[in-house]
Amino acid sequence: MTDRKPYLPSNGSEGMAWTDIWCDRCSRRALDPCAKTQCVHELRALCGENNGVWYIIDGVPQCTAFRDRAEKARSRRVKKDPNQRELF
Secondary structure, three states: OOOOOOOOOHHHHHHHOOOOOHHHOOOOOOOOOOOHHHHHHHHHHHHOOOOOOEEEEOOEEOOOOOOOOHHHHOOOOOOOOOOOOOOO
């Protein structure tokens, strides 16, 4: 059984490290800071609230809502038009 405790970074340095490891690589976070949709979990944590997805699991802080941006980009497939000819 895993031991889960809510996690919030204790200071700015720990918060920056967390953001670098999890938030900057997550597909839930918009690349444009002015975008209308942002990660709700990150915003709640910045307000000092328990966001319900950041936990210390077996002694290691983890984000349970994390979705890898690189994996999402790899999973996108370009649909080919059957009427378009290929050059090579």
